[in-house]
Amino acid sequence: MSRFNIAEAKAKFSELVKKAMLGEEVIIAKDNKPVLQLVALDRPKQTRKPGSGKGQILYIAPDFDATPEVFKDHV
Numbered sequence: 001m002s003r004f005n006i007a008e009a010k011a012k013f014s015e016l017v018k019k020a021m022l023g024e025e026v027i028i029a030k031d032n033k034p035v036l037q038l039v040a041l042d043r044p045k046q047t048r049k050p051g052s053g054k055g056q057i058l059y060i061a062p063d064f065d066a067t068p069e070v071f072k073d074h075v
Helices: 006-011 013-021 069-074
Strands: 002-005 026-030 033-038
Touching (some): 002 006, 006 026, 013 026
Antiparallel strands (some): 026 033
8 A cells, every 4th residue: 555645645646546557555644634546447357367368369480589689798
């Protein structure tokens, strides 16, 4: 849960919207008293299922899992 006063919420509004959209509870307070909760309206209608995109990927390069040459020294 994140808690912000009104002035701070005003300065960080875009960040707070992102947090709310990711499901985090965002509380906005006035004089250190909670006055509202910022929540996303669009919530997933169903849980994600592994394999639900099967057949939708048209092409994967043969070297998809290969480490690029520029990173070989760092691995």
